[in-house]
Amino acid sequence: MKQGIKNLSRRRFLAVTGAAAATVAASPTFAKVGNARTLKMRNLHTGERLNTAYWSNGDYDSAGLKQFNRLLRDHRANEVTRMDPKLFDIVYKLKEKLNYNGEVEIISGYRSAKTNAKLRAAGRGVARRSYHTRGMALDIRMPGISTSTLRKAAMELRAGGVGHYPKSGFVHVDTGPVRSW
Numbered sequence: 532m533k534q535g536i537k538n539l540s541r542r543r544f545l546a547v548t549g550a551a552a553a554t555v556a557a558s559p560t561f562a563k564v565g566n567a568r569t570l571k572m573r574n575l576h577t578g579e580r581l582n583t584a585y586w587s588n589g590d591y592d593s594a595g596l597k598q599f600n601r602l603l604r605d606h607r608a609n610e611v612t613r614m615d616p617k618l619f620d621i622v623y624k625l626k627e628k629l630n631y632n633g634e635v636e637i638i639s640g641y642r643s644a645k646t647n648a649k650l651r652a653a654g655r656g657v658a659r660r661s662y663h664t665r666g667m668a669l670d671i672r673m674p675g676i677s678t679s680t681l682r683k684a685a686m687e688l689r690a691g692g693v694g695h696y697p698k699s700g701f702v703h704v705d706t707g708p709v710r711s712w
Contacts, residue, residue, distance in 0.1 A: 585623075621706070639670040
């Protein structure tokens with residue numbers, strides 16, 4: 532093996548490392564470099580809109596994340612939590628994958644444990660240990676994109692859980708384990 536490394540020419544070394552770098556750059560995960568990532572969202576329950584960057588200067592933007600946390604609060608209890616920034620990466624990747632430039636409509640973001648229990652008791656099909664209560668889930672739709680197309684794109688990302696609710700007109704995405712329903 533040492534003989535092979537010793538005989539590796541500079542040209543061959545550059546070709547091998549260049550191919551490896553291209554493979555990493557083409558991976559579906561984001562490296563901590565690049566331009567600003569902006570999302571346009573509208574909370575359907577409050578009517579509030581936000582069009583701001585959640586990522587800039589090579590990392591998550593704390594001011595932008597704070598604004599998204601407020602937008603995605605539990606509107607029933609008026610409670611804000613820290614949403615998992617990876618949720619925004621999922622939505623951003625979906626937007627790019629589907630070539631979507633419109634507003635992402637939010638059906639549900641964060642839910643307090645109390646709100647979750649009330650919705651569950653009302654028979655709304657709410658999970659007892661919902662990722663919404665941990666700031667790790669969003670129920671979304673993208674006007675002009677069918678829920679089946681949105682679901683398929685989300686499943687192809689393999690970034691977390693994906694639920695399809697065609698009768699209610701939304702798709703659930705979360706940063707938990709990869710699964711679908």
